[in-house]
Amino acid sequence: MKNASPSQVLIVDANADSAEVLHAVFQRKGVETISARQPQKGIQLARSCDPDVIVLDVESLSGEDISTDDFLDSNKEQPARLLLLGNLRQQEKESGSDAILAKPYHFAALIRKIEGLLVDSRAA
Amino acid sequence: MASLFVIQGPDQGKRFNLAQVCVSLGRDTTNTIRLNDTEVSRQHAEIRQDDVGDGYHVVDLNSSNGTFINDARRDRHELQSGDRLKIGATLMIFTGTDVNVSHNTDNVELISSMNQGEKSRIVKSLRHDGQFDKEEEGVSPWLARARSNLQVMYRTSLAVSHTLDIDELLLRIMELIFEWVEADRGCILLTDRDTSALEPKVRHNRPGTPDEEKLSISKTITDYVMSNSEGVLTSDASEDERFDAARSIVTMGVREAIAVPMQGRYGIVGLIYIDTYTAPGKTLRGMSPKFNEEHLKLMVAIGHQAALAVEDTSYYSAMVQAERLAAIGQTIAGLSHSVKNILQGIRGGSYLIEEGLKASETDLIQKGWGIVERNQEKISRLVLDMLTYSKEREPEMAPADLCQVVGEVIELMNSRATELNVTLKWEPVAELPSFVFDSTSMHHAILNVVTNAIDACDEVENGIVEVTVEYDVDEKLISTVVKDNGKGISEQDLARVFVVFESTKGNRGTGLGLPVTQKIAQEHGGEITAESKPGKGSTFRLTWPAVLAEEFNEALVGEKRE
Numbered sequence: 001m002k003n004a005s006p007s008q009v010l011i012v013d014a015n016a017d018s019a020e021v022l023h024a025v026f027q028r029k030g031v032e033t034i035s036a037r038q039p040q041k042g043i044q045l046a047r048s049c050d051p052d053v054i055v056l057d058v059e060s061l062s063g064e065d066i067s068t069d070d071f072l073d074s075n076k077e078q079p080a081r082l083l084l085l086g087n088l089r090q091q092e093k094e095s096g097s098d099a100i101l102a103k104p105y106h107f108a109a110l111i112r113k114i115e116g117l118l119v120d121s122r123a124a
Numbered sequence: 125m126a127s128l129f130v131i132q133g134p135d136q137g138k139r140f141n142l143a144q145v146c147v148s149l150g151r152d153t154t155n156t157i158r159l160n161d162t163e164v165s166r167q168h169a170e171i172r173q174d175d176v177g178d179g180y181h182v183v184d185l186n187s188s189n190g191t192f193i194n195d196a197r198r199d200r201h202e203l204q205s206g207d208r209l210k211i212g213a214t215l216m217i218f219t220g221t222d223v224n225v226s227h228n229t230d231n232v233e234l235i236s237s238m239n240q241g242e243k244s245r246i247v248k249s250l251r252h253d254g255q256f257d258k259e260e261e262g263v264s265p266w267l268a269r270a271r272s273n274l275q276v277m278y279r280t281s282l283a284v285s286h287t288l289d290i291d292e293l294l295l296r297i298m299e300l301i302f303e304w305v306e307a308d309r310g311c312i313l314l315t316d317r318d319t320s321a322l323e324p325k326v327r328h329n330r331p332g333t334p335d336e337e338k339l340s341i342s343k344t345i346t347d348y349v350m351s352n353s354e355g356v357l358t359s360d361a362s363e364d365e366r367f368d369a370a371r372s373i374v375t376m377g378v379r380e381a382i383a384v385p386m387q388g389r390y391g392i393v394g395l396i397y398i399d400t401y402t403a404p405g406k407t408l409r410g411m412s413p414k415f416n417e418e419h420l421k422l423m424v425a426i427g428h429q430a431a432l433a434v435e436d437t438s439y440y441s442a443m444v445q446a447e448r449l450a451a452i453g454q455t456i457a458g459l460s461h462s463v464k465n466i467l468q469g470i471r472g473g474s475y476l477i478e479e480g481l482k483a484s485e486t487d488l489i490q491k492g493w494g495i496v497e498r499n500q501e502k503i504s505r506l507v508l509d510m511l512t513y514s515k516e517r518e519p520e521m522a523p524a525d526l527c528q529v530v531g532e533v534i535e536l537m538n539s540r541a542t543e544l545n546v547t548l549k550w551e552p553v554a555e556l557p558s559f560v561f562d563s564t565s566m567h568h569a570i571l572n573v574v575t576n577a578i579d580a581c582d583e584v585e586n587g588i589v590e591v592t593v594e595y596d597v598d599e600k601l602i603s604t605v606v607k608d609n610g611k612g613i614s615e616q617d618l619a620r621v622f623v624v625f626e627s628t629k630g631n632r633g634t635g636l637g638l639p640v641t642q643k644i645a646q647e648h649g650g651e652i653t654a655e656s657k658p659g660k661g662s663t664f665r666l667t668w669p670a671v672l673a674e675e676f677n678e679a680l681v682g683e684k685r686e
Contacts, residue, residue: 017469017495024476024491037583104468107475 007118010051010080011035012042012071014060022055025111031118039066046074052121053114058086068095081117085110126180126221128171131439132317132390133214134160137446140216142180147171149211150185163189163212171203178221182209208390215390273422276304280426284433290314291325293437297396297430298328301423306414307382307398308333311341314386314394314434322346322395333401341397345383349395355384355427357420380415384423386431393431393438396423458625462506462634469499509636512568512643513624519562519647523673526593527552529563530604533571534591537578546578546587553593558673559602561648569644572637573606573652573664579633580610580662595670601650602670609661618656641666 009031011019019035026033034049036042039061046054054071061067071082072095081098088100098120099113126142140147140157148155152166159168165187171180181202184191192210193201203209205220279300284293294312301310308330313322327339349356358381381399385392400414476492479485534550541548574591581587587610594603613621613628620626622642627633638652645652650668 015465015468017472017499020491020495021472021476024488025479028485028488041583104464104471107472 006032008032008051010054013057039064051080053081053117055083081121127219128216130216137442145173159214161212161214168211280429290437294326298326305419308401309339310398312396349383349385353385355420355424357382382415382423384427386427388431388435393434396427458635466499466503506634509640512640521560523558523560524563529567533574537574541578544582546581549590560671560676565644569641570604572641577606577608580608584610600670601667603665603667605665607663612658612660613656614658
């Protein structure tokens with residue numbers, strides 16, 4: 001049961017600084033964060049750790065044979081809420097993600113979005 | 125891949141790859157190829173790939189001004205490489221996909237004169253220069269004229285093939301014409317691409333004709349030439365029925381004139397004009413005509429040659445411009461990407477500092493400051509790399525201790541290695557002699573390679589980066605070797621690691637580090653080589669000629685004595 005364990009956020013972003021900032025912020029809020037720079041490793045973590053929210057920087061997918069759909073399908077029983085970061089093409093916007101945040105973003109806005117998705121995830 | 129290259133029109137210099145089965149052309153933004161040409165319809169035409177996939181045909185979509193292939197209006201046309209596609213004011217050249225053409229030269233052989241089968245003998249030889257001028261007895265006037273004309277054309281061909289500067293080219297052509305015909309004044313006018321008006325480019329006067337005298341060219345003549353695509357010769361313009369007597373060119377003091385179109389492959393690019401002139405008040409009596417039909421014919425041929433050269437030069441300039449724009453675009457994209465990531469880091473670090481200040485949490489402030497500082501370092505290195513890459517400079521060669529330089533790099537990178545759980549190994553070589561090199565730039569070069577090696581070991585268990593220095597006494601070479609057991613580089617990526625703005629490090633890389641290192645190595649007369657196996661790691665070897673400090677000092681002393 002997800003509700004029994006602490007909330008968990010998976011950050012897939014090639015920019016390690018972003019993950020570090022989110023880790024520092026959510027650690028204070030009692031939310032666990034795990035991160036991957038490579039999307040392939042991100043998929044593995046999504047399958048093995050079953051996070052509540054996945055924060056995916058779509059730029060990290062460039063040149064990789066992985067799409068946003070792969071993250072949506074990573075756990076069919078209890079799908080994680082997916083937040084996409086970046087300037088998305090129409091196809092990506094319609095991919096079924098739960099939220100989108102265009103770049104450049106303010107970290108306060110990003111954190112609010114993640115918190116909102118965590119609440120939704122726990123309520124489901 | 126098949127493509128369209130714009131050689132005329134507002135989008136001149138652009139190349140459009142025909143990457144899709146159906147490519148639409150038009151002014152509207154929904155088109156695959158959007159042309160900024162007001163004479164193009166919103167949905168003008170489509171280029172469709174054949175079912176087999178190796179051919180293309182163009183289909184006009186009931187456009188207002190039509191679709192033209194090689195100057196002929198077509199509703200549908202199967203495209204061949206080299207076809208000129210004109211829609212609106214936009215002229216494009218179609219290049220198809222590669223076709224396997226046999227160029228079998230196996231059955232060509234050069235046989236020696238000793239060979240039994242070789243029966244030929246030289247009966248006449250002709251040098252490429254000079255010998256046209258030799259006059260032979262008994263040669264008919266017709267043949268002499270033909271030879272002279274051939275000589276003019278030959279020299280024109282040489283003149284137009286030797287330059288890519290249009291002004292210089294036109295000047296040469298004008299000088300050639302004046303060597304050959306007794307004109308008093310001449311001018312070459314080119315058609316302005318935007319306004320279609322004729323603009324004078326080169327003026328030439330026979331010595332003795334005053335330069336300051338205004339050269340007025342009859343619009344009657346130029347309009348006739350341009351609209352009829354015909355060269356004209358007029359020996360007495362007032363009697364020439366092609367021209368309105370009221371506007372006769374004689375009123376301008378012109379006795380005879382030749383004007384020819386510069387007819388190129390894709391249209392008229394301009395006009396060449398020459399005339400004989402009598403200053404106002406001077407008598408015309410007793411003056412014999414200087415221009416004849418033969419001059420006109422040859423001028424038409426010269427005009428055509430010159431037009432082809434002008435077109436080729438414009439085409440070449442457009443290509444160079446397109447490549448320059450592409451290079452600028454690539455540079456901006458590469459730099460923007462790096463700067464954007466650095467700014468993202470600074471933004472994140474600042475946010476943590478702000479939150480830390482609000483909550484009075486020193487740990488958070490420290491973490492934020494660490495991120496900001498790291499990105500400050502990144503941006504200063506990016507700027508340094510840009511300067512090093514863009515500037516041509518001579519290395520400042522001076523005796524230095526290579527082990528000390530490498531040691532400084534290791535010290536600088538230790539914290540980064542620790543942060544990523546990478547072991548940085550470095551064992552200075554005992555009693556390594558002092559060498560002559562630019563220690564500052566070599567520090568920069570080694571730092572780039574070591575940084576890459578540490579980054580390559582990130583997310584690798586037991587990542588190790590080992591730095592060594594080698595001195596090959598026999599070959600007189602000095603090397604710094606950086607070996608890591610990181611994720612390695614694929615063969616495909618390895619071939620491009622020294623290409624500027626090509627980074628295998630994703631968001632962390634600027635694509636400048638290794639090109640800069642290569643440049644520094646080359647400035648020292650050396651090189652950098654890379655070996656790598658995906659999943660196993662990489663080895664970068666920076667090698668340059670070893671100049672011992674003692675040899676350098678002796679040479680300096682010798683120079684001072686001299």
